[in-house]
Amino acid sequence: DQQVKQNSPSLSVQEGRISILNCDYTNSMFDYFLWYKKYPAEGPTFLISISSIKDKNEDGRFTVFLNKSAKHLSLHIVPSQPGDSAVYFCAASGHAGNMLTFGGGTRLMVKP
């Protein structure tokens, strides 16, 4: 039973356009959400996060939106750059002790 789902295994976008990566969760106890980026042969690195008391958090070209009623979050990258090509994982936490539950990842390809 996957509590965090990324239903699109891959996404291809033209350089300069917007990339939108989606994530759905089922556990209403989750109250903190994160996005990680992973390049081949490297570990995931933290990208951006959002608390459940907010519906939007922005950091440069990256914006995360949270829709609690729909149990859905999305990551927007504008404008997309070829260096953004990576696998993106969303993660959620609501447990005491900082445990994270990860989605299956979405591979983003930004074409020049």
Place this chain on the structure above:
Amino acid sequence: DARVTQTPRHKVTEMGQEVTMRCQPILGHNTVFWYRQTMMQGLELLAYFRNRAPLDDSGMPKDRFSAEMPDATLATLKIQPSEPRDSAVYFCASGPPGLSYEQYFGPGTRLTVT
């Protein structure tokens, strides 16, 4: 430049052999996590330590897997005996004390069991 280190980076072994993976968390971090990445399951949490004490290992097959923290600078994940289905990339992550949810990942150990 503080980083989580993992050794070995690659391991090829035969079915039935023991495999030990090591992780050095970032100095000062008090939480350590072991994950397994497979094509089908994404990132699965195997074990979680805080202040060297195991808090959750419900994601770990108990019959063949074991995780320990002999000291604050070393975490180990052992598989004995290994099986082909254990082939995956194993990541270690550490986290700072307090309420931060951020985890800092090592580069992973790619395990192949033939």
